[in-house]
Amino acid sequence: MLTDVLETLVHGLTLGSMYAMVAAGLALMLGVARLINFAHGEFFMLGAYAFWFGYREYELPYVVAGALAVAAMVVWGLVYQLGVIRAILARSWHVQLIATLATSIVLTNLAIIVFGTQPKEVPTKLSSTILDIGGFRLAWQRLLVLGGAVVVFWALQRFVTRTRAGRAMRAMSQNREACAVVGVDVQRVALVTFAVSAALAAVAAVLVSPLFNIFPDMGTGLTLKAFAAVVAGGFGYVNGAIAASFLIGVVEALAGSYISYAYKDAIAFLIMIAVLLWRPAGLFGRRIGI
């Protein structure tokens, strides 16, 4: 019984790590650019395919294929910002919603055309090697996901607080107009934000893909979960989104294991609604900035 609970908790934390890396990017975009990117789940999907391409098609080592996938997604983040976001950044939320949703649909269907519908698998040595401690069983890849998430969030924190670009992002998330007045290049900061967000989604994909399937639709549900985490975490507050993601992951795993597997998503979303009723401004109350 205890083993079951422990396994479920670790599994929930693995799911939470994935949601958190995606939600952190979404929260950054919302905080800095004041835009909800409904194509963000597709960033994760593209990152996963980029990783698959290097790892399975070119048989590159895991780390190299992963690094290349992240680099490719940074480029994609820049292209997306310049090609789609720049034109709609100053427009109403309706336009932003339609543009990002349209991008999501286009990317999903492009993936069907380019990669086909057959799910891709990227098993690694770590995903097929099992750690067994007295019946507590876990693929080593799950530990890599957890460790990777810790490193990523530590690096993100350092980036946002210690670097010039990170400080500009924080400033812009607090007052975009004032930033423009004092000479901060708003578009450039938005560009960096999208590159970082895309990189976060790609890191999540590289870490998690060996445990699951890669398929064109994989981003759709993920966007919803990440969005729920961003809302519950305090609309654009990155640490809040990360905490809410872990909460969703653990609740989903526990609900799936002990209440109903078929309704685990519904239960996770119900708990998010309850959190918002309890704290309408998010888990950490009213915050200004990322």
Next chain:
Amino acid sequence: MRIVLAIVLVVLAALPPVTGAQAPPIRVGFASAMSGPAAITGEGVRWGATLAVDEINAKGGVMGRKLEAYFADNKATPGEAVSAVRKLADVDKVDVIVGQTHSGACLGAMPVVKEIGVPMVVESCSHPDIRKLSGKGGNEWTFRVALDDEIMAHTFARYMAKQGVKSASILAMNNDFGRGAVNAYEAAFRKANVKAVSTEFFDPGQPDFRPVLTRLKRAGAETILGVILASDGAPFMRQYRELGLTQKIYSRGSLATAEFLHQVRDNPKIGDGVVEAGYWVAGLDPDFDKRWEERHKIPPRVHGSLAAITLKWAVVPALEIAQKKHGKIDRATIRTALTEVDVKDSPLGPIKFDANHQAWINMLLLEMQDGKVRILEKLPTSPALLN
């Protein structure tokens, strides 16, 4: 003027007579999930149908008329299936439809094919209601080649009981296919004295099976009956092994297929020991399989192969009967001709539609062993199995 008229007449006389080859093509529509989480099935149907149509046309078509394939996306949902039928029937003006691959889509499409009056031959939907609603006194426009789970459940449950199975947990897709199968197997297990310990549902395209596997482990049944397709099968089997479960897996869907083995080709033995009830396996039509692999570089998929077999061994014979016996090929004569189809030796077994427009093809018991799928038993089916 007379000279001009004479020249025109001479030229017309010199033209070759209008033959079958120049007659208008026969339009065949294929409806399946071309997008969404189940898009892999529609892609397979498109590939299989295209290969079959190319093969038929290369041999001169049907009664000298070429076939033309049209495709529509039902997204595996009942609502979109209605649009898919309307698109094929009203826009593409097809003479007959093959589809809809997914039970929910099929049940959604049935009233519309009846309303429009276009015959639909179902290649792989296995919800028992499709048989019960079709044929005499019901939907005269729907015919089904595939077996349903009520037909297979009793045989499969008896087989499991014979292997000494006393209890089973059921894990099924959360859709009409899965729910139809659960109803059929719960009843069949009762009859075969196999205790159904628990039933769990999962959403297709779900990457994460750990929580449900924990539930199945806790339920403590001897075996698991998985109603699952190959696309979900790979993460399911990997996580099953990760958790160290030892329950034997029986399955319905497409777990024991070349498609699944292709997905887990890094570790093909991961599915060893799984026993599946079905009616198709790669190798039933070797020439088709070979051409599929040459063109697409991957093993043949179940739904694409079933669409091709349905076209070649149910629809084409009906078209020939319609032309020979009724003198024309249109929707009404194709429907009548389908009731007269009597193919003894299709790759799936005999195809002859009964009063409920159900064909009684062979049932297969398949097993994965050493990373390969082998046929354990090939069993003829009949309405007696329902008793």
